[in-house]
Amino acid sequence: MASERISILDGKRILLGVTGSIACYKSADLASKLVQAGASVNVILTDAAQQFITPLTFQAVTGHVTYTSMWHTDSSGGLPTHIAHVGLSENADMLVIAPATAQHIAKLANGFADDLICLTALNCRCPILVAPAMDGNMYDHPATVENIRKLQERGIIVIEPDEGRFASGLVGRGRLPEVPTLIGHIRHHMGREWGGLRDRHVLVTAGGTREAIDPVRYVTNRSSGKQGYAVAQAALDAGATVTLISTPTGLPVPINATAIIVESAQEMLDAVLEHSNAADALIMAAAVADYRPLNVADQKIKKTDDVLTLDLTRTPDILQTVGQQRKQTGQPYVLVGFAAETQDLLKNAKSKLRRKNVDYIIANDVTRDGAGFQADTNIVTIVGADGNTLSLPQQTKSAVAEVIIQRIAARLQTIPHRQRK
Ligand code: PMT
Numbered sequence: 047m048a049s050e051r052i053s054i055l056d057g058k059r060i061l062l063g064v065t066g067s068i069a070c071y072k073s074a075d076l077a078s079k080l081v082q083a084g085a086s087v088n089v090i091l092t093d094a095a096q097q098f099i100t101p102l103t104f105q106a107v108t109g110h111v112t113y114t115s116m117w118h119t120d121s122s123g124g125l126p127t128h129i130a131h132v133g134l135s136e137n138a139d140m141l142v143i144a145p146a147t148a149q150h151i152a153k154l155a156n157g158f159a160d161d162l163i164c165l166t167a168l169n170c171r172c173p174i175l176v177a178p179a180m181d182g183n184m185y186d187h188p189a190t191v192e193n194i195r196k197l198q199e200r201g202i203i204v205i206e207p208d209e210g211r212f213a214s215g216l217v218g219r220g221r222l223p224e225v226p227t228l229i230g231h232i233r234h235h236m237g238r239e240w241g242g243l244r245d246r247h248v249l250v251t252a253g254g255t256r257e258a259i260d261p262v263r264y265v266t267n268r269s270s271g272k273q274g275y276a277v278a279q280a281a282l283d284a285g286a287t288v289t290l291i292s293t294p295t296g297l298p299v300p301i302n303a304t305a306i307i308v309e310s311a312q313e314m315l316d317a318v319l320e321h322s323n324a325a326d327a328l329i330m331a332a333a334v335a336d337y338r339p340l341n342v343a344d345q346k347i348k349k350t351d352d353v354l355t356l357d358l359t360r361t362p363d364i365l366q367t368v369g370q371q372r373k374q375t376g377q378p379y380v381l382v383g384f385a386a387e388t389q390d391l392l393k394n395a396k397s398k399l400r401r402k403n404v405d406y407i408i409a410n411d412v413t414r415d416g417a418g419f420q421a422d423t424n425i426v427t428i429v430g431a432d433g434n435t436l437s438l439p440q441q442t443k444s445a446v447a448e449v450i451i452q453r454i455a456a457r458l459q460t461i462p463h464r465q466r467k
Contacts, residue, residue: 052229053448054236054283056084061138061170063163064104066094068213069145069179069222074099076144076225078107083229088123088134089113090162094147116162131165139239141170142232144205145179145222148190154202155193173235177205177228182218205231230301234282241285242455248281249325249378250274251318251364253293256309257338259356260347264309267333268419271295273384273443274331278303280447281329284455289325291317293332311335311361322368327380327454330365331408333419337361369403379461380454385409386418395429405431405457408450416440428453 060080064073073089080087089104090113101112111123118130125133135141143150143163150163154176158164167174176197184190185207194204205228208221222228238244252274256264271292278290279300288303291314299305308314311334322328337358347354365383372378381404385395388411395409407429412418417425417440424446428436438449 050083050442050444052083052233052283054233054241055080055229058085058139058236059137060085060087060232061134061141061166062087062089062104063092063141063143063146063150063166064089064095064099065092065143065145065147065150065163066097067145067147067179067222068098070095070098072222072225072228073144074103074107076142076228077104079225079229080232081108086110088137090134090166092150092161092163094149113162116160116165118162131162131169134162135166135169135171138170138172140172140232140236141167141174142177142228143167143175144177144228146176148178148180148184148187148193151176151178151190151193151197155196173201173203173239175203175205175231175235177222177231178207178220179222180207180220181212181214181216182220185218185220203231203235226298227301230282234285234302237283237285239285241283243281243284243286243326243451243458246286246326246455246458247289247324248278248286248454249289249291249318249321249328250278250281251291251314251328251330251332251334252278253295254333255293255311255314255335255361257311257335257361258309258342259339260343260345262346265335265337265339265356265358266293267335269293269333270420271297272420272422273424273446274329275300276443276447277329277331277450280444280451281327281454283448284451286326289321291321291332311338311364315362315364315367318364318368319371322371323375323377325378326458327382328368328378329382329450329454331384332364333386334364335361363402365404366402373403380405380457382406382408382450382454386412388413392427392429392435395427399429399431406450406453408446 087108104112127133208223209219210221253271254267254269256266258264281288290303291306306317340357340359383404387394391411395407399407409427410418416423425440
């Protein structure tokens with residue numbers, strides 16, 4: 047995921063502080079992935095970090111000089127001033143300290159200014175993310191707990207470390223999270239700063255529902271969940287609070303989304319109704335079964351007859367139910383459905399748009415190569431309730447998701463402030 051450009055990181059200036067921990071090896075990959083995502087990355091290494099990794103490593107992956115001394119006075123690195131800690135902080139959209147040792151967390155919590163990372167952090171007015179890395183006993187120590195609390199009270203974002211095996215051989219909580227997790231936090235907090243959905247709650251559904259036949263079998267469809275998860279990630283990148291209601295897909299839940307895992311259309315309906323009145327937008331990317339077995343066998347059905355007939359009955363239409371309800375409640379303000387069609391794409395999409403009372407239908411002709419189920423790309427036409435349509439060329443599901451999220455953000459802009467939660 048991180049080897050492609052990420053819009054919310056593209057062109058952003060990230061200052062990466064690296065302190066002395068064996069987890070420094072992950073920081074080189076983090077710097078590299080941020081650069082690949084489109085960010086410009088400046089790195090500060092402490093003396094202790096240089097015991098584990100060299101300035102040249104970061105210089106090679108970022109294309110910028112690596113800063114190692116608070117006495118550095120050279121503006122040739124493109125900083126706005128030759129005083130390093132001022133130039134670096136003025137130049138940054140975000141300061142990320144990863145790994146952050148117990149020592150550096152203590153120094154930051156107490157306002158120390160005796161190395162370039164601490165000095166720069168004091169001068170920073172941009173968001174600061176701190177990713178602790180240390181052995182479990184150190185992380186749990188009351189002194190560290192207190193220092194982390196102090197940082198959080200000042201608005202510094204502290205990323206919870208992972209649990210697992212340390213270099214010491216012991217097991218506990220204190221491991222620096224893997225790079226995709228760190229990037230997930232960075233992009234979400236960038237979105238919180240600059241995204242178009244900063245104070246919004248977005249509900250997304252994804253995956254194909256499973257309708258039980260008996261305790262071991264179910265009826266489902268070909269949805270992988272990729273499009274819905276991409277929508278959830280795009281909403282996070284725009285700074286939204288995201289609840290993702292999904293069937294089991296095997297896809298990683300986007301960092302900072304709250305995932306609710308459901309199986310059937312009925313379970314999805316219940317979960318959607320529980321959250322939709324508090325949501326600013328609902329995007330139904332899930333492929334919800336239209337029919338389910340009328341009777342679910344208590345025991346595994348035995349292979350007796352040559353032909354087995356299943357009676358099917360209609361499932362609830364989730365989107366239509368929410369579309370009807372919001373005529374009374376007014377929420378969600380924006381309602382988006384998808385239409386998976388194999389014929390008469392626009393005619394069917396427009397009919398669903400009216401019937402389900404939604405603002406946009408994202409119509410995909412699922413018979414086309416590179417579109418619809420399971421593919422990494424999609425080809426969609428956005429049909430608006432205002433009669434406007436926008437046909438998009440084949441592009442990644444992430445890119446499609448971004449366009450949808452931009453539409454939603456623009457629409458929410460038009461909602462008068464008094465109506466907002
Ligand atoms: O998951 P992927 O592999 O990435 O594939 C993406 C996708 C093809 C599943 C996705 O892009 C898509 O088209 N999702 C909607 C599939 C679908 O159920 O389409 P539909 O035309 O049957 O339904 C129209 C809308 O009503 C959809 O928003 C659907 O979520 C909703 N619906 C449908 C039936 C039902 N009982 N309740 C619903 O809410």
